[in-house]
Amino acid sequence: MTEENARLAKPSVRVLIVDDHAIVRKGIRALLSEADGFEVVGEADTGQEAVLRAQETQPDVILMDLLMPGMDGIEATRQITSRQPQTRILVLTSFSADSKVFPAIKAGALGYLLKDSSPEELVRAIRQVHRGEPSLHPTIARKLLQEIARPVEMQPAPEALTPREMMVLQLIAQGLSNQEIADQIAVSEPTVRTHVSRILGKLHLASRTQAALYAVREGLMDPTTAEEA
Structure with missing residues (x-):
């Protein structure tokens, strides 16, 4: 070609x-x-x-x-x-x-x-x-x-994520959609939606974008992986 x-x-x-x-x-x-x-x-x-x-x-x-x-x-x-x-x-x-x-x-x-x-x-x-x-x-x-960087007063402490939830959070931070995450970790797309909902609830976040920012801020993902996503 x-x-x-x-x-x-x-x-x-x-x-x-x-x-x-x-x-x-x-x-x-x-x-x-x-x-x-x-x-x-x-x-x-x-x-x-x-x-x-x-x-x-x-x-x-x-x-x-x-x-x-x-x-x-x-x-x-x-x-x-x-x-x-x-x-x-x-x-x-x-x-x-x-x-x-x-x-x-x-x-x-x-x-x-x-x-x-x-x-x-x-x-x-x-x-x-x-x-x-x-x-x-x-x-x-x-x-x-x-x-x-602005401190948030009276913010509840985030609950600990399970290993599977942590994996989903890292994939969110790489920009993957729910279906792409489902394909990667071999579960159904509704299951991923449930994981995302639990992640947002545990971390007191409002959106996937906030979750991705949280993952980067807390050092929960490899920056080189994020660059390659």
């Missing part, structure tokens, strides 16, 4: 673009058409349409605006990640306020990029999120680090 044929045979990253401004959607579509390895499978201009289009097109990555008429991007992210955990969401917005950042990440977004980012940064972020790696604008990463 020639190098050109190999490139063409390589599966493209399927992207759904969600933004209420047509010019933004068309600009991103044009950008991704010029980059190797991307296929734009659809567009949506509201959160409700994003949920429907995500079900129809089953994208690998969704570029999600936050401020849209009707259902906003945070609620759309929450609904999509609960129904399609294999689909990864990269927030692309103009807002860096805590009131937007933390709810979006708690809702399940794996990346958060500001619209003043360069085209190269956007392409890189999509690829990182597709690999299951968190991708954060430097401003957002700084906010999260500050939040993690």
Whole structure:
């Protein structure tokens, strides 16, 4: 197989673009058409349409605006990640306020990029999120680090995890979906969902993203493994 044929045979990253401004959607579509390895499978201009289009097109990555008429991007992210955990969401917005950042990440977004980012940064972020790696604008990463470092008063002590729960937590931190975790540890996907629920409850966390951050902060995973995920 020639190098050109190999490139063409390589599966493209399927992207759904969600933004209420047509010019933004068309600009991103044009950008991704010029980059190797991307296929734009659809567009949506509201959160409700994003949920429907995500079900129809089953994208690998969704570029999600936050401020849209009707259902906003945070609620759309929450609904999509609960129904399609294999689909990864990269927030692309103009807002860096805590009131937007933390709810979006708690809702399940794996990346958060500001619209003043360069085209190269956007392409890189999509690829990182597709690999299951968190991708954060430097401003957002700084906010999260500050939040993690801030002491939480009256926080109940986390309960000890079982060895199986610890394994699931490490796989969550590598960006694997529930189905991918189920395949790796040879259990059913509902069993993994039960493990995830117990992990969040024992650690007093609200989302998979918080669980992944907890695992990294507590040194529960090998950083080299996380880089390879």
